[in-house]
Amino acid sequence: MKLLRTAIVSAAVLSAGTAYGQISDNLIKIGVLSDMSGLYADLGGPGSVLAARLAVEDFDAKGKGLNVEIIGGDHQNKADIGSNLARTWIDTEKVDVIVDVPNSGVALAVAEVVRDKNKVFLANGPASSDLTGAKCTPNNIHWTYDTWALANGTGNAIVKTGGKTWFFLTADYAFGHALERDTTAVINKNGGKVVGSVRHPLNTQDFSSFLLQAQASKAQIVGLANAGGDTINSIKQASEFGIVSGGQNLAGLLVFLTDVHALGLKTAQGLIFTEAWYWDMNDANRAFAKRFAAQNGGKYPTMIHAGVYASVLHYLKAVQALKSDDGKAVVAKMKEMPTEDPLFGKGTIRVDGRHIHDMYLFEVKKPDESKGPWDYYKLRATIPAAEAFRPLNEGNCPLVKG
């Protein structure tokens, strides 16, 4: 259906700088590769292109004499289309850095292309913790979140409040598998048990059959190891089939602001999940959200959009400091420089490419607690940066020595 939909959006910020001798074509080209039209388009998609543009504006590339151009493309959630587009971008469009790429399946393929071509990959959309684990590359930064952090945040919180038996509804591809694996590890470690799981195809409309299997399993917790449109439909239909009124509880392992918006508070209230960023936490976030929403048809930014903004900003700083756009060198510089930006504050990037920051456990507000659209979360707990991500030596990343 989507063959004809590869939309190329382009926004150029051009100036005539000459100070950067080592920069190929005297131009930094950012390729935002995302799901522009499918089930993940709201949580990344065109909003990620906008976030990258805002980062370029705030970096004041023009004022610093750096030529920066942004293009966007649709990978349609297909690994072959995504990696082909990435290859074309790098070979013929001279793209230096690929950003976002929600859908871990596509992201793992793109990471290989980027490594072969020695460019940079700023992963924000994808979740699989393999990107900084067994599949880590010296050209890759994983910024916003990953499956280990989600499992650690949500899984821990739920098992510790008594949710001992679990049944998974898992999206049947790299992301779902990684999320189920990482959450299962957390459950087992805390003395819980996984009594079953069912793997559904990506982009499923009807979840009733899977929910019925979850119901029959009598597990206390139905864990949703899926994302975007799949999460929305499974939560909505779980409420229709009386999963919660029947005594089971839902654990949305990956829930975005746009998912809650699409579900409405009446259905989503009480859900607990882990996120890296929420707009209504401090003045800087609020200011960014307002500015973003004004240019995004009123839709507020998700944590992925915030991550795209912050990672592009840090990338440009590293390029400026290095006066070069060589892939490995820039990524090494990004890891060496401490990160600081308005949205994620101060942080670091580890040798395996993992950006380290606080994660937050949120609960969705009840309809009467919300002051209006987009006022959806209340903070349950902050997971400090040191505990939020998988310990460096447990990921099996070849870049980590010893």
Added chain:
Amino acid sequence: MIFDLLGVPPQALFGQLLLGLINGSFYALLSLGLAVIFGMLNIINFAHGAQYMLGAFCAYFLLQFAGINYWLALIIAPIVVGAFGIVLERLFLKHLYKLDHLYGLLLTFGIALILEGIFRRYFGSSGIPYSPPQLLTGGYNLGFMYLPKYRAWVVICSLTVCLLTWFMIEKTRLGAYLRAATENPTLVRAFGINVPRMITLTYGFGVGLAALAGVMAAPIYNVSPQMGASLIIVVFAVVVIGGMGSIMGAIVTGFSLGIIEGLTKVFFPQASNTVIFVIMVIVLLTRPAGLFGRTT
């Protein structure tokens, strides 16, 4: 005993069969509209998914901006979207009847992409919630499963509409005119029947059926621009399996494929979105005209 062999408790199996029937009722309703349009107009209506999506959005707009509830939307939305279909037919489709099927397919496919793109621009891809009517919230505990009232309503409503449509086309005088007009329009015109108008109204009716399915789907799935795109391919497979243009074929195949898909979700969930196409391949190899199609 057979249940032990399959390794699935009978309760679960009954539940899945019932769910399959429910999903099948959407397939049936949508493929029915497609079959009517193809049978009478020879147009492969690829905009059917988008028109289904329009029906759901129409119900949402009616509720949001006019306070019109679900029950009225069930009647108004198909009429509004059907009227839109009539405009499409008058403006574009009527020029294509003499050409190859492919032209109609390309035109309607393009229309579908444009419509979905416009709605995605304004409403995003995640969609908007739409609550089921008060009367149909809650559900029945059947012992082997929990059946939401709303889903029971969908099966009953869809079956009724399907059978009424079949009856109208196969058993009434109006239906006889329609069928005659597709066989030999010139002759039917000679009897003083306004064939072009009848064709236009038929297209409007087929589109209205899609919109009706859209309204019924709104409380189950989120009202989203993609809701039709993900369904339309499956529905086309249903029509092809049933036999292009066969009304009863579309209905029976719609329900039975819903059930087969439901069973796949129990035994091999990963394959649940491909099983229908596997069946399509087998049917096309053995009976190229489809299960209920007439070879002409």
